[in-house]
Amino acid sequence: MESNSFFFDPSPSHGNMFFLGNLNPVVQGAKSVLNMDETSKRRPFFSSPEDLYEEEYYDDQMPEKKRRLTTEQVHLLEKSFEKENKLEPERKTQLAKKLGLQPRQVAVWFQNRRARWKTKQLERDFDLLKSTYDQLLSNYDSIVKENDLLRSQMASLAEKLQAKEEAAIEPPGQVPEPNQLDPLNINRFEPAIKTEDRLSSGSVGSAVLDEDAPQLLDSCDSYFPIIVPIHSEDDNNYNNPGTANDRSCFADVFVPTTSPSHDHGESLGFWGWP
DNA sequence: TTGTGTTTTATTGCCTCC
DNA sequence: GGAGGCAATAAAACACAA
Numbered sequence: 674m675e676s677n678s679f680f681f682d683p684s685p686s687h688g689n690m691f692f693l694g695n696l697n698p699v700v701q702g703a704k705s706v707l708n709m710d711e712t713s714k715r716r717p718f719f720s721s722p723e724d725l726y727e728e729e730y731y732d733d734q735m736p737e738k739k740r741r742l743t744t745e746q747v748h749l750l751e752k753s754f755e756k757e758n759k760l761e762p763e764r765k766t767q768l769a770k771k772l773g774l775q776p777r778q779v780a781v782w783f784q785n786r787r788a789r790w791k792t793k794q795l796e797r798d799f800d801l802l803k804s805t806y807d808q809l810l811s812n813y814d815s816i817v818k819e820n821d822l823l824r825s826q827m828a829s830l831a832e833k834l835q836a837k838e839e840a841a842i843e844p845p846g847q848v849p850e851p852n853q854l855d856p857l858n859i860n861r862f863e864p865a866i867k868t869e870d871r872l873s874s875g876s877v878g879s880a881v882l883d884e885d886a887p888q889l890l891d892s893c894d895s896y897f898p899i900i901v902p903i904h905s906e907d908d909n910n911y912n913n914p915g916t917a918n919d920r921s922c923f924a925d926v927f928v929p930t931t932s933p934s935h936d937h938g939e940s941l942g943f944w945g946w947p
Numbered sequence: 948t949t950g951t952g953t954t955t956t957a958t959t960g961c962c963t964c965c
Numbered sequence: 966g967g968a969g970g971c972a973a974t975a976a977a978a979c980a981c982a983a
Contacts, residue, residue, distance in 0.1 A: 739956050759970090
């Protein structure tokens with residue numbers, strides 16, 4: 674970057690510009706484009722007076738407080754961090770030279786930057802898990818409601834069917850089959866199958882439908898909310914969650930442990946719940 | 948201006964790896 | 966055992982409302 678080349682030129686004339694500009698009154702006038710005014714009045718922070726002594730910056734005063742990096746320095750560090758968040762010794766030295774910082778400062782900056790990144794990542798993970806949990810909870814509530822609705826529909830149908838059966842004129846002396854009188858086993862939550870239906874078509878669908886009751890269709894146009902896919906641990910792309918398939922049919926997500934067609938007689942509910 | 952919360956820079960201590 | 970990483974922490978710098 675051309676504008677930066679002036680800034681980060683490590684040659685003697687410009688080298689350590691931030692340090693010199695910060696601590697040496699002679700060059701304070703050569704304020705950088707990005708230096709805040711206050712930086713011209715202050716010296717950089719050193720970890721100990723010994724460091725100052727070694728750097729020939731010791732001037733009988735205690736070292737000043739820690740100093741914030743300039744925006745240009747931070748920008749370059751950020752760019753470097755984007756490429757690789759770990760710092761090999763060679764790169765550390767190069768960066769330090771380029772920025773006019775001590776290698777230790779560069780290392781510390783990377784250390785802290787990694788810590789910040791980790792914190793953000795944890796926050797993102799938490800948000801993702803929370804939204805997934807909320808979706809699942811919402812789905813659960815919907816399923817419970819639908820279950821209740823289906824139960825009431827079944828009960829209503831059973832009542833109507835029984836009334837029909839009773840009203841029908843039966844031949845004298847004929848004993849009706851048990852499932853004609855009690856065609857629906859509500860507790861077992863199984864669909865009613867009339868004998869003749871079973872024999873005629875093999876279909877489990879009943880010809881008797883309640884026109885007043887709402888018809889539940891088995892389609893993907895379910896009112897169930899969107900299921901956000903759960904990312905694997907090494908999936909770092911949290912920016913576009915769920916873009917591949919924002920709408921999911923809930924049947925793809927919830928697999929009943931006991932499907933109605935494979936019920937072996939246990940008293941389990943539709944979703945495998947007792 | 949000042950009190951307070953947040954962010955950034957830096958240190959310390961411990962751990963792991965070579 | 967030294968180098969480097971991380972977590973915890975300190976403290977200065979900063980932001981901002983009152």
